[in-house]
Amino acid sequence: MNPFSSGTRLRDMIRAVRACKTAAEERAVIRKECAAIRAAISENDQDYRHRNLAKLMFIHMLGYPTHFGQMECLKLIAAAGFPEKRIGYLGLMLLLDERQEVLMLVTNSLKQDLNHSNQYIVGLALCALGNICSAEMARDLAPEVERLLQFRDPNIRKKAALCSIRIIKKVPDLAENFLNAAASLLKEKHHGVLITGVQLCTDLCRVSEEALEYFRKKCTESMVKLLKEVVNSPYMPEYDIAGIADPFLHIRLLRFLRVLGQGDADASDLMNDILAQVATKTESNKNAGNAILYECVETIMSIEDNSGLRVLAINILGRFLSNRDNNIRYVALNMLMKAITVDGQAVQRHRVTILECVKDNDASIRKRALELVYLLVNDTNVMPLVKELIEYLEVSDQDFKGELTAKICSIVEKFSPEKIWYIDQMLKVLSEAGNFVKAEVWHALIVVISNASDLHGYTVRSLYRAFQTSSEQESLVQVAVWCIGEYGEMLVNNVGMLNIEDPITVTESDAVDIIEIAIKRHSSDLTTQAMCLIALLKLSCRFPSCSQRIQEIIVQLKGSLLLELQQRSIEFSSIIEKHQNIRSTLVERMPVLDEATYSGKRAGSLPATGPTSNAASLNLPNGVAKPSAAPLIDLLDLSSDDVPAPSSSGGDFLQDLLGVDLSQAASLSGTSQAPKSGTDVLLDLLSIGSPPAQSSTSTADILSPGQDNTSVSTLQRISSPSSLSAQGSSPAQAAPMMDLLDGFSSSLPVAGNGLTYPSIVAFESNSLRINFDFSKTPGNPQATLIQAKFSNSSPNVYTDFIFQAAVPKFLQLHLDPASGNTLPASGNGSITQSLRVTNNQHGKKPLVMRIRIAYKVNGKDTLEEGQINNFPRDL
Amino acid sequence: MEVVKSMSQKTLSASESDIGSVVSMVDRMAGMMDCKKALLESGGDIIHFVLLISRQGKVRLTKWYSPYSQKERTKVIRELSGVILTRGPKLCNFVEWRGYKIIYKRYASLYFCMCIDQDDNELEVLEMIHHYVEILDRYFGSVCELDLIFNFHKAYYILDELLLAGELQESSKKTVARLIAAQDSLVETAKEQATIISNMIGQATK
Structure with a gap:
């Protein structure tokens, strides 16, 4: 015999582990034991297999890895004797979970054991199946379990019933197979079978509409009768708990009636009397009685309306709420949350008590009460309630403050008069x-x-x-x-x-x-x-x-x-x-932030888009190709004078200011080209989109009070850098301006021109003007070659001229070197530079670009910035 | 820009978690108004797991009725011992945890914990725990932690006669005791036979 495997007895190993003074000592003991067990496994030792598995289970409970013992469970289960199977199944349930492949190997043994002549072995197999079966096993073994629902011994029938619950939860399609057998369990006298049978029927109703109809028609009456019998039954020592005969069966019957009565007036009518009886007669001085009352209240609240019963139920909750036992108060608060939709008025009556519970020193009760208060608030009581809550905020525990604060803020926002x-x-x-x-x-x-x-x-x-x-x-x-x-x-x-x-x-x-x-x-x-x-x-x-x-x-x-x-x-x-x-x-005062837009955005951004779109816009600062341009985004509102802040609603400003872009492209509604909200992120971020004309008019006024221009021309100056050129002369330039004011919908002379596109004035300030010419390589629709031409109409020469551009992530930009860095005065020459842009979203999104031009006039640094969104479509 | 990015991320995750809470709130409200639908969708009152933890945080029994990987199991145990062992004596026996409820009760040095869904009957589960303890007590004869350490497998066998698939199986203490006794005696008989046989083999090979 193997010198290791004879080893220690289970009891001795446990003693040795308990005698360990340090974790290191314990590890050493376990290591030694595991080594011995591994050796025994590899020798295929039979005599001590069950003892080794028992040891492994103990080791497992201590938190050490025991996967190497999994196959031993299967071997023990496959053995002939009851003791081996008993420990084998226990190990199977403890060491394995239903996701493990090894489990598939046990299906066959289970099948054999379910058909075993020894009922205790059948019981073991049912127990294991009920606790760990997977969907595949459920399909394979459902017929056996179904048959066992009619087994001669009631203790097997009850196990089979619970096993069936597991099976129909894993594979709801199998529900109808169990229907008849389940119904016959309801006629039994054995409490174990009744409890599990009622439970099985309840779960069948939950997974199958057919089953619900079937039981509602066939069993409502008999279940009411059964509950009546149980409630009125004489003292039964075997099932008695605190003077009540089998509270567990009570509760399951009440739960089953709840499922049957919900949404069906006739069924609800049938159970009114017995519910009233349970609600009034049950002793409430012990936990068991309260558990029944609690279940009964829930059933009354869920079945079709009966005002008399509901008053009864609310009264029970009121009594619970004033109970000194914390458990009872907790469940009362829990149930009042459900009752509030049924009878808000009645719950309001307990407001003072509930508010007291928010200040309880039990965290579970506090949390329940706070949620309930949150549901209780309305326009009439908001002021005193918030006052109380804020007063409590001052003294509350640190770890409760977060929750409390969130709720107060939410209430204040929602109900502020x-x-x-x-x-x-x-x-x-x-x-x-x-x-x-x-x-x-x-x-x-x-x-x-x-x-x-x-x-x-x-x-x-x-x-x-x-x-x-x-x-x-x-x-x-x-x-x-x-x-x-x-x-x-x-x-x-x-x-x-x-x-x-x-x-x-x-x-x-x-x-x-x-x-x-x-x-x-x-x-x-x-x-x-x-x-x-x-x-x-x-x-x-x-x-x-x-x-x-x-x-x-x-x-x-x-x-x-x-x-x-x-x-x-x-x-x-x-x-x-x-x-x-x-x-x-x-640094004029910020224009009034648009409340409606902000709250709309807050609300809008919640359900529709969730984290993904937020994440998308989060990436934006990175999406800008040139790092030098990136910081501009945040500073846009303050540091650039030709692109004033209020080009969009105030909400945007706030977001920009904080570098957070929660806002969706809501403000882009006018931009027909912008696809779904949130996608055209660059426009949004730059806040240049197309704000409602009115708001920009007013904000423009605010921003430039010194100007005597009419607001319209201010708007034009502000919102479209190219509008000046439109006022100028060249008729071709009227289009971009239209474009800016109307969004992208205006038609540009693109159609029919094949691969040629009209030139645009990409940028125009007092003296500086940039023209873009476009061309495309045939066969590569995504790529566009842009020829930029810079000209200077001022009387001064611009030196150290640098042009920079940045694009959002879906574009790729390559800048070739410029033809020079000195721009002659008075339009007597120009600089050209070519840009290559690849649009990965060709056909879906238009080009957009943000530019920055730096140069020196008479040795003084000048910086100009702008964005170009009047590119021809289809680039 | 890195900084701005990281900051936005933080703010964003905060707003996300808030979205989560709003969504769960909306869910719950919907559940209240349409209980039937909620019932159909939820697994329906099962016990997800049973834990016995000593006051020192040592695990004495674990039984999982819902699928948890070994890793999750360890994490759950660690998390819950932190929550439950630190609760004061006079507080209620329920703890809300990750959208579930833990019903626990302390008997001497042991905490008996069961995890259930939000909508289940907490008081009933408390009664089940007591039911289990009474059966253990009857089986071992005023049970103590040491009994459960050295005979942990017996505690499991008893639990398996009481709960199955996370549901209550038997409300009679007597029946459970009878079933366990019958199976114990099966094991005893098998052992005796094995001894007799090995003695016979021993004598025959002498």
Whole structure:
């Protein structure tokens, strides 16, 4: 005999493991045992196989790998004796799961054992099948199980019934085979068979409409009768629990009746009496009785309406809710959530108690209660409820704050009766738990603030106060920084004072202090710091006395390792230093953000597109081919003067500002060429699309108040760089302008021209003009060769002329070297450069391009930027 | 740009998780209004797994009625011992976990845990746990943790007579005890026979 395999007994091994003082010792013991077992396996040792498997199971429970023992289970199952099979099946269920291929090998043994003459072996096989069978095994062995539903011993019938449940869940098509046998189980007297039979019928009804009809017609009455018998049965010691005869059977019968009664008035009628009896007569001082009541309430709530019964049910829940046992209160809250759709009024009556449960020290109860409160809120009770919740927010556990905050914000947003209340509550939440507030929640707050013009002063002062006490809450800081940037002068001058406010004195430098604190906090993230920089830029204009100090703060970030901050810092300091003349126009207050668009986008982006489209737009910063152009996107609104911010709705601005593009291409509705929302991402990101004409008119006005032009011409100047040329003379250039205003629908003279395309004026500023000529290589429709021609109509020569271009991901761009870097004055010459563009989405998406031109005039750097979306179609 | 990208990703995932919660909320609301549909779709009141964990976090019994890979099993056990063992004594016996509910009850040094769906009857499962404990108690004669360590297979056999496919199989403690006793005696008889035979072989080969 093998010297290892005689080894230790199971008991000794367990002792040895328990005697281990350290994990290392335990590992050593296990290693030794496993080695012995492996040796025994390879010697095909028979005598100790069952002992070895028992050891393996113990080792498995300790968390060590035991896959090498899987085949031993099969061998034991294939053995003839009961003891071997018993341990073999146990090992099979413990060491294997239904996904393992090895399992297929056991099907044959199972089949034999299901037909075995020893009923205990049949029982073992049924048990294993019921616990781990896969769909294939279910198909193979269903006939055996079906036959065993009529086995002489009730203990096999009950096992077969539960096994059938597993089979019909795996293969619902098999349901009808079990119908008759299942129905006959309902007539039995043995409780085990009844419990499992009722369960099987319930599950049959769930997978098969036919079965439901069948049982509803044939069994509703007899089940009501059976429940009546069970409820009224005399004391049965074998099944008695806390004075109730077999609560498990009670519950299963109630559940079955629920399935039968749902959606069927006649069946529901039949069970009314017995449900009333159960609801009124069941003892509720023990858990078993409460479990029955609980099930009964659920059945009453689910079957067809009977107002009398429902009152009874709600009363039971009310009693549960005031119970001192936490378990009972928990299930009461759970069930009230279901009851709220049935009888909201009745649930409202328990509001005070439920609100108390939100403050319970049991996390499970708190969570249930909070969800219930969330469903209870309506227009009339929102103010007191939110007040309570916010008060509780101050004292609640840290780990509950996140959930609580999310719910409060959601309630406040949904039910706020007026803006000032909304702003007040949000500020309270932000100062209490700002770190838990999600980004879109405070984005929404900013949109609301921006729209409440009469509350700007009030809000910025409240935020100033809140900042003093709660500067550790990130999102509060962000909102405060944004508001101080926008409405700083209102803070200082106490503009728009409301009666309810206490006056405060804030100097200009106090306001700058706040931003400086925020920007220098270690905990501030990139978003906050970036927002601070913008706020500072805005304040530098509004508070001339602090301009010097602001510039010093901004300059400090020039060396920031974060590219975003570095760029902002450099660009902003140059605006402060060199562009005094345009600065005030540049940092005008942000136009009112469009509430409807923002909320529409928020709502729209939720169900329709989900994560994929978000991910797509996320990639955008990378999709721009030239890295140099990429940062422009974020800065678009502030640093480029010929492409002002409000070319699209405010929501976009906010997104751009934060470098997040949640927005869909909703604003592109006019662009017939833009396919589905969210796909034409570049346009969206550049926010140039085609905003509703009205809104751009108004925003254009806001942006350029100094100009006396009519708003229409402002619009033209702003929204289409090429419109000037249209005003000029050349008739060919009228088309692009039309194009910009009407979207892409206007017809260009493309048709019939084969592979030739009209030239366009791609860009035109005061003096600089770029023409594009197109040509295509036959046989390669995706590729386009663009000949760019630059000309300069100003009296000055442009030197160090550099043209850069960037395209979205679906395009590939190759720039050839330009013909020169000096552009002669007064149109006396030009530079040409060829570009090759490959459109991977040819025919689906039009070309788009973003360009930047840098040159020197009299030694002074000049930068011009723009985007071209008036390319001919079909390129 | 890297930074901006990573930041957006963070914000985005936050908004995604929020979408998830909204969707699940919508689902739940829909389920309430159309219970029947929900019932048809859900697996319907089964116990997904049974765990016995000692106060020190040692696993004493695991039984899986829904498919979990070995890896998931380890993870579930680790996660749940963290949640359950840290709960205070007077709190309710239910923990919501990954969209399921864990019903647990502590008996001396052992926690008996069962995992069920959201809509199942928590109180009944609590009763089932007690039912199991009573049967164990009757079988071992005032059961203690050591009994379950050294005779873990017996605990499994008893559980297999009580639950099958995640459903309750027998509500009579007496019946379970009788069935277990009958099978134990089958094993005993087989053992005795094996001893007799090996003795006979031993004598014959002497």
